[in-house]
Amino acid sequence: MSKVIVAPGKYIQGPGELDRLAEHTGQLGAHAFVIADEFVMNLTGDRVTASYAKAGAAVTMERFQGEITQAEIERLTARCKESQADVVVGIGGGKTLDSAKAVAYYCGNLPAVVVPTVASTDAPCSALSVIYKEDGSFERYLFLPSNPAVVVVDTAIIANAPVRLLVAGMGDALATYFEARAAQRAHKLNIVGGHGTQAAMALARLCYDTLLQEGIKAKAAAEAHVITEALERIVEANTYLSGLGFESCGLAAAHAIHNGLSALEETHGAYHGEKVAFGTLAQLVLENAPLDEIEEVIEFCLNVGLPVTLADLGVHTVREEQIRRVAELSCAEGETIFNMPFEVTPEKVYAAILTADRLGHLYKGG
Template sequence: MLKVIQAPSKYIQGAGALRSVGQYAALLGQNCLVIADDFVMKLTSDTVGASLAEHGVKGHFSLFGGECCRKEIDRLGAEVGKHGCQCVIGIGGGKTLDTAKAVAYYQKLPVIVAPTIASTDAPTSALSVIYSEHGEFESYLIYPTNPDMVLMDTEIIAKAPVRLLVAGMGDALATYFEAQACWDAHASSMAGGESTLAALALARLCYETLLEEGYKAKLAAEAKVVTPAVERIVEANTYLSGLGFESGGLAAAHAVHNGLTVLEECHHMYHGEKVAFGTLVQLVLQNSSCEQIETVMDFCVQVGLPITLAQLGVKAGEGLEKKIMAVAEASCAEGETIHNMPFNVTPEAVYAAILAADRLGQAWLS
């Protein structure tokens, strides 16, 4: 199998970065469709409009309807044609960015994505999650290339709810452990081949950055200020984790996250919060050392990520075993990334690892 690594063509990050969007958009076209939801549009349109005008770029602003669905993608695609746009700029959260990527793909145009939060590692990736008009998952749309540019304004991100930044740390926490498992198993990543040394090194750096900077970044974000720690965590959550997961591979942690979605009690939890617990489950599943497990649990407690089922909303009591087995079975569904682990994984093994991880978390908290 070939080794493959992929990444956005350009990654831009810093306080006030959105004020430079016109400079970078001008490299891609002189007429851009800007997509954002109502809240983000009110927050950023003056800044974006002034930056585009400063660099001689026309901006046509279109409100995102709220769902990354075929109807919305087609509607915004028609806006591209109506205004003769040469570039798409998506500003906001995950569904806005996924929609911008899809519009650009179908219209054969370059795209700039500018996240206003750092809650997942999806912005750099070559895919979108497509939903129905009612918000039900339909499919993944895989692209031949990553976004042309990813622009992270840490000034805006630092003012977002702190829980979102912490959730991004939870998503990023899994990156190294899953990439290492895929490396050991010679498994194929989402980039379409085995991992490279570069991807594995980025995944490892992501983990090391979380441990070193995560708590400091959380405290700074609570004060809504940008510090070197915030800058490094935004990069870890977005770029290091994004390249690490896409070109390094996913394994048990994200599969357990997917399994947890079968429980209604977990629906209020963010993606990265469930991934953090899934990381602990993977460490148990692969029988990692006590030192490694304790390091991960200590980090999670410091920044506010869940390490027990109760913290996810899953309470002890009658029917718990049945619920956890349902999670384990969903985690081991055909095609799930848990099968990238370097050993055979069964629902029974995942069931045991979930309950053991929960006990470890309870003991650590007590």
């Protein structure tokens, strides 16, 4: 079986890059269809239109309604086709970016340019969109034929975003190495149907090492709304290293458990990366990882403010039937949990979730 590594065509990161957006998209098309939600449109809209006006290029702006459902994708796709745009741009958080990638695909695989305004997930670099139901629960993955043509990250915007979002991105990135390691040990295929390369595994490991070395410093910088080298490195880890690592190495239990948790209404106030962080702890319990490794992960989570208990995710009353339902959904047909290098059952996942929760309480001291 072939080894495959995938990546966006170009990754650009630095302060002020949003002001050069028309320059970045002009290499791909003459008319940009820009998607952003109400908040991000108000935050960045003037800079975006100024960039296109300066370049003398055409741009159509469309508001994203807030949830990436099939209906919303179809609405945006129709608007894009009406505009006759030839490049699609998403500006905002993970759901907006995933919507832009999906719209580009449904419009005939137009080039997609993504501009994250937060470093909260590893969605920007991937050839993947996560589709949700109207109630906010996970529905399916939409696998795309190509990665974004360009990823543009303006770190000045990231530095002024809510700190919790940067931390949530660290939670998403936290899973990258451990899921990659599990998939490699099981000789499972990655997201694009090949085996992971040495380069991809090295990036996944670098992602984890960067979190441990720079995470606390980056959070402090974000709290002060300033750009430091630590912040730049964490933004790269959350966005690029994690994105390439998960897609080119594979997902495993952490994200599957996230998908199960998303069905609990109590967790809807938690961000994707926060649920993935707890899923990572549950995965380590599931595989009976060494205690020092589990302690290292819990210590990191506590230091930066990531969840280590179900209560941290909003589940203050743990009911057996609910957690068993989470375990069953985590083990649904086609889930990535079956990339673990051993047999996985809902019963094992149920036990891992409850044990992870108890360990979290133990190390929190309550």
